[in-house]
Amino acid sequence: MVSNSLIALYTGLVLSNGVQFGAADTAPSWQKYVRSPASNTVKPVAVVSDSTVGNVSNPNGLVDGQEPTVLSRNTESDQLPTIVVDFGQNVVGVLSLQFSGSQSLSTGLPGLRLAFSETTEYLTDRSDFTRSDNASGNEKLTNGTDQVAVKNSNYTWSDLHGCENGTQVCSDGLHGFRYVKIWLEALASDAPYTSSLGSVSISGVSLEWSAYLGTPDTFTGSFECSDESLTQWWYDGVYTVDMGTDVFLANETEPRSASSPTLEGKQVLFDGAKRDRDPYVGDLAVSSLTSYLSHDFAEPSRNVLEDLAQHQRSDGWIPPASIVDLVMYTGNTSYANTYWNTLKNALDGYYAANTDSATGLLYKNDTGYGDYAFLPRSGPVTYYNALYVHALSYASQLATSLGLDDDAERWSSRASSVGKALLSHNFDQSVGAFYDGGPCPGAAAGTYCNVHSQDGNSIAILAGVTNDTTSAQILDYWQNATSQGYGNAFYDSSILSPGDQFNSRVYAFISYFEIAARFATPGQASSAFDELRRLYGWMASHDPQITMWEGIGPGGAPYEGAFTSMAHGWSTGVVPLLTGYVLGVKPQSPGFKTWSICPVVDGGGLTWAKGQVPTPQGKIEVSWEREDAQTGVVFTLNIETLDGSSGVVCVPTLGLDNPTISMDGAPVNVSPDPTTGWASVDAAGGKHVFTVEA
Numbered sequence: 001m002v003s004n005s006l007i008a009l010y011t012g013l014v015l016s017n018g019v020q021f022g023a024a025d026t027a028p029s030w031q032k033y034v035r036s037p038a039s040n041t042v043k044p045v046a047v048v049s050d051s052t053v054g055n056v057s058n059p060n061g062l063v064d065g066q067e068p069t070v071l072s073r074n075t076e077s078d079q080l081p082t083i084v085v086d087f088g089q090n091v092v093g094v095l096s097l098q099f100s101g102s103q104s105l106s107t108g109l110p111g112l113r114l115a116f117s118e119t120t121e122y123l124t125d126r127s128d129f130t131r132s133d134n135a136s137g138n139e140k141l142t143n144g145t146d147q148v149a150v151k152n153s154n155y156t157w158s159d160l161h162g163c164e165n166g167t168q169v170c171s172d173g174l175h176g177f178r179y180v181k182i183w184l185e186a187l188a189s190d191a192p193y194t195s196s197l198g199s200v201s202i203s204g205v206s207l208e209w210s211a212y213l214g215t216p217d218t219f220t221g222s223f224e225c226s227d228e229s230l231t232q233w234w235y236d237g238v239y240t241v242d243m244g245t246d247v248f249l250a251n252e253t254e255p256r257s258a259s260s261p262t263l264e265g266k267q268v269l270f271d272g273a274k275r276d277r278d279p280y281v282g283d284l285a286v287s288s289l290t291s292y293l294s295h296d297f298a299e300p301s302r303n304v305l306e307d308l309a310q311h312q313r314s315d316g317w318i319p320p321a322s323i324v325d326l327v328m329y330t331g332n333t334s335y336a337n338t339y340w341n342t343l344k345n346a347l348d349g350y351y352a353a354n355t356d357s358a359t360g361l362l363y364k365n366d367t368g369y370g371d372y373a374f375l376p377r378s379g380p381v382t383y384y385n386a387l388y389v390h391a392l393s394y395a396s397q398l399a400t401s402l403g404l405d406d407d408a409e410r411w412s413s414r415a416s417s418v419g420k421a422l423l424s425h426n427f428d429q430s431v432g433a434f435y436d437g438g439p440c441p442g443a444a445a446g447t448y449c450n451v452h453s454q455d456g457n458s459i460a461i462l463a464g465v466t467n468d469t470t471s472a473q474i475l476d477y478w479q480n481a482t483s484q485g486y487g488n489a490f491y492d493s494s495i496l497s498p499g500d501q502f503n504s505r506v507y508a509f510i511s512y513f514e515i516a517a518r519f520a521t522p523g524q525a526s527s528a529f530d531e532l533r534r535l536y537g538w539m540a541s542h543d544p545q546i547t548m549w550e551g552i553g554p555g556g557a558p559y560e561g562a563f564t565s566m567a568h569g570w571s572t573g574v575v576p577l578l579t580g581y582v583l584g585v586k587p588q589s590p591g592f593k594t595w596s597i598c599p600v601v602d603g604g605g606l607t608w609a610k611g612q613v614p615t616p617q618g619k620i621e622v623s624w625e626r627e628d629a630q631t632g633v634v635f636t637l638n639i640e641t642l643d644g645s646s647g648v649v650c651v652p653t654l655g656l657d658n659p660t661i662s663m664d665g666a667p668v669n670v671s672p673d674p675t676t677g678w679a680s681v682d683a684a685g686g687k688h689v690f691t692v693e694a
């Protein structure tokens with residue numbers, strides 16, 4: 001056993017007295033990881049060289065800006081002149097082309113067609129997805145490409161939603177994409193207004209960025225650690241959510257009746273950049289956390305939640321946990337007061353009305369309502385019950401901090417009884433995990449299908465339904481049964497939907513809850529890091545890279561082919577995971593008035609981590625470093641918290657029997673109470689309590 005080990009904890013001013021890791025650059029070292037374009041006008045970085053076809057002169061002009069690029073087609077037998085530009089990463093907004101003239105060879109202006117794609121795999125002669133694909137009637141403007149009629153003058157064309165001449169030469173407008181293919185051709189239906197002959201001179205291509213521009217000066221949170229990939233993924237996740245943070249406009253939104261007049265013109269968090277441009281509220285469970293922890297820009301989440309609260313279904317249905325997140329992370333207690341009845345109607349109305357008195361479980365009998373993956377399941381589904389327990393406990397925690405003791409007590413005791421009911425009815429002893437909870441397709445109500453899901457099992461652990469032993473058993477089962485090179489699958493069998501290969505489909509969204517459960521369960525940290533690295537390492541190394549995908553299918557491919565959104569905010573759990581577990585910072589009451597700082601320092605091979613967490617009163621700063629040597633381990637934790645706040649700091653003992661612990665330079669006499677395992681520390685002027693982890 002190593003004996004002369006030191007665990008040093010520094011609080012308050014010590015951080016600013018110069019104990020820092022890394023070089024003291026003029027620009028903070030984290031800034032190099034930021035992915036945002038420098039300004040709202042974004043230029044392509046390359047012309048995809050082997051994609052140029054036909055008579056194209058000076059193709060690189062579109063990138064180097066020296067001479068215009070000219071696409072010419074003199075006869076019908078000539079190939080269609082084509083060029084592909086690459087923006088280097090996924091981007092979103094309205095494309096512009098700067099023209100320096102055109103020449104007509106027959107009647108009509110030379111026409112251009114544009115096809116957008118997030119990946120080269122789905123870069124074809126139609127966009128991988130375009131708004132008209134899912135529109136109907138007058139809203140359906142195109143058959144997959146945007147069209148331009150190039151005039152014989154110097155002007156800038158912008159890809160606005162609409163048609164240039166009646167129903168001719170139409171464009172869908174806004175796109176989320178990395179690559180755009182541009183070629184000289186006119187649709188037969190656009191004749192005689194445009195023609196497939198002639199020449200077009202293009203002197204520039206650019207994108208007017210429409211989403212949140214997350215440049216370094218907008219960051220109020222940050223994260224860095226000794227593993228550069230993990231660090232980079234934190235910023236990639238932020239960029240992915242930034243791409244989906246945008247103003248709600250009916251003409252730029254998912255056309256399948258997603259338009260909400262009360263949201264028009266407001267900032268919202270969309271699901272995806274290219275597709276699903278609709279504020280689906282379930283996604284906020286992850287994407288809002290990324291938003292709060294990076295730019296502390298809560299308005300888009302609040303607008304979506306308020307809109308939902310104002311349209312609460314008469315039966316009370318609304319997802320409650322995201323409302324609690326908003327209040328905990330942003331401290332907006334006036335929001336909590338305004339919508340407290342909404343929360344009560346959901347927890348005490350809708351959920352209570354759907355609880356079966358014989359089993360004490362919530363039943364999903366309404367098969368018409370889809371969850372995050374529109375899963376064909378009904379009955380006492382573990383996922384809904386676990387979410388209910390989580391929402392009850394979390395709302396109870398919030399009620400306590402708001403002094404609403406009756407609500408707090410009622411909800412926590414109901415959380416406990418629903419949790420017990422889940423364990424006694426839904427747990428499958430034969431594998432050591434919860435059943436999904438409903439019958440197999442076609443089987444009688446009340447029977448349990450032999451299938452288990454990632455969502456119910458993970459959230460049951462996080463909601464505190466299981467003890468540490470059972471949690472570890474579930475997580476071991478899950479790792480063994482569902483591990484893939486690109487993450488862990490969301491089902492251990494495909495029985496609920498045999499054609500869809502559920503047992504090899506990975507959702508980063510639901511994996512957030514599993515990885516969080518691993519970080520929260522003793523002994524599982526290394527499996528949490530392993531899963532993070534498989535999942536995010538896969539997306540980071542496959543086209544389009546950087547942004548995070550809606551879902552991953554068999555073989556690690558985009559799960560719904562070209563339709564898949566490759567920039568989906570719900571998949572950015574890496575951000576709250578690294579901030580909440582590796583830095584270890586979480587709010588314990590609204591606005592981080594009380595907090596916990598409990599970093600996971602083992603299992604990931606990390607030697608240091610540091611970062612900042614925005615709160616309404618300012619930043620919480622944390623950094624830790626461990627040095628493992630033959631002679632011992634030295635672990636140093638620096639924290640800077642805010643005046644008037646208080647919380648719990650967990651000091652890991654790193655398996656040492658008798659560590660020396662000092663705080664602000666003075667040794668701390670730790671005599672942990674064996675029943676609770678924590679010691680109170682009277683730090684001069686401080687209000688910290690710290691926990692010594694076994």
Ligand SMILES: *[C@@H]1O[C@H](CO)[C@@H](O)[C@H](O)[C@H]1NC(C)=O
Nearest residue numbers: 055056070071072073074199
């Ligand atoms: C390519 O286009 C230019 C400009 O229109 C023309 O001068 C040239 O002859 C064309 N080249 C071929 C091979 O068609």
Ligand SMILES: *[C@@H]1O[C@H](CO)[C@@H](O)[C@H](O)[C@H]1NC(C)=O
Nearest residue numbers: 068099100101153154155203
């Ligand atoms: C159009 O722009 C080109 C350079 O891109 C320039 O040579 C030409 O004179 C311009 N024409 C007019 C009419 O402004």
Ligand SMILES: *[C@@H]1O[C@H](CO)[C@@H](O)[C@H](O)[C@H]1NC(C)=O
Nearest residue numbers: 128129130133134135256563
């Ligand atoms: C949406 O568009 C995709 C093609 O991108 C198509 O496969 C799908 O059927 C469409 N769905 C609806 C509901 O229009």
Ligand SMILES: *[C@@H]1O[C@H](CO)[C@@H](O)[C@H](O)[C@H]1NC(C)=O
Nearest residue numbers: 132140141142143144170189
């Ligand atoms: C799409 O193509 C179909 C079949 O060619 C055609 O009937 C329809 O008018 C086209 N729609 C649009 C919006 O271009």
Ligand SMILES: *[C@@H]1O[C@H](CO)[C@@H](O)[C@H](O)[C@H]1NC(C)=O
Nearest residue numbers: 094159160161173174249251
């Ligand atoms: C959508 O409509 C708004 C006006 O309501 C307009 O400012 C915007 O440019 C339009 N977007 C596109 C892509 O055409």
Ligand SMILES: *[C@@H]1O[C@H](CO)[C@@H](O)[C@H](O)[C@H]1NC(C)=O
Nearest residue numbers: 164165166168190191192193
């Ligand atoms: C617009 O389309 C109509 C019908 O195809 C055509 O008659 C008209 O000439 C077009 N406008 C122009 C400016 O070409």
Ligand SMILES: *[C@@H]1O[C@H](CO)[C@@H](O)[C@H](O)[C@H]1NC(C)=O
Nearest residue numbers: 298302306332333334335338
């Ligand atoms: C808090 O929420 C209220 C009500 O939803 C809203 O009007 C207000 O702007 C929010 N305050 C802050 C500081 O965001």
Ligand SMILES: *[C@@H]1O[C@H](CO)[C@@H](O)[C@H](O)[C@H]1NC(C)=O
Nearest residue numbers: 353354355356363365445446
């Ligand atoms: C839901 O269905 C179960 C049986 O499948 C039944 O026991 C329960 O009463 C139903 N709940 C509601 C609210 O209809």
Ligand SMILES: *[C@@H]1O[C@H](CO)[C@@H](O)[C@H](O)[C@H]1NC(C)=O
Nearest residue numbers: 423465466467468469470471
């Ligand atoms: C954990 O829970 C399980 C099932 O609820 C129970 O059988 C077991 O005794 C518990 N283990 C501990 C260590 O409390």
Ligand SMILES: *[C@@H]1O[C@H](CO)[C@@H](O)[C@H](O)[C@H]1NC(C)=O
Nearest residue numbers: 431476477478479480481482
């Ligand atoms: C791991 O899974 C395989 C089948 O997928 C099973 O045969 C084996 O018993 C499992 N091992 C453990 C330790 O659960």
